[in-house]
Amino acid sequence: MTARPTVLLCDDSRALRMLAAGQLEEAGFQVAGEAGNGHDAVSQYQALKPDLVLLDLVMPECDGRQALAKILELDPQAKVVILSSLGAQSDIEECLRLGARSYLQKPIDPDAMERVLRDALA
Template structure:
């Protein structure tokens, strides 16, 4: 069993998932699953019970806000960090109000990501 924090990575971009997986691994996290939309993220969260979820905001079918709400309905203690290129303060505030623990902007800065994720886990 790993002692590294586990992460479920949810983004509709396969390229971003590959890049983020490498950055997360380099920072000492284990990516235990991936999802391409919020609905898949909810299902994978229930299967995997990761330490935290890194979730894109804008995705087809089921967006990050819906995924966040579904994960928190399944587990009110879930730690979800929203990841998006949308930087509007209103989006950030809405996600935090819905229960996200933090918010990361794309493109991902590995040092910021590590600092924020470790802070969420603390």
């Protein structure tokens, strides 16, 4: 049996992190850690070296765009998927241009999340 891919879950909503963690576990992923702001996301990434990061855009202290840039600066091969309620095409295009592998819209559709995350890891 191969190891389950590890995910760092970054969102300022504890309720969303709990919901997403359950959905990730059901889909065969392992939640390696959680972060409630961008600074924690970057430090957790450094400490845990997860296979993938699921990153909210709107977070306190350091937003998702800043965290994305810092994570990719630390590790240009990092696989980051943006998860956000912001759905403007300009937001999506900016994140992809910055280096995100994909973009998921809130509320989370578990099937879409699993598909997008598996594609990001491939």
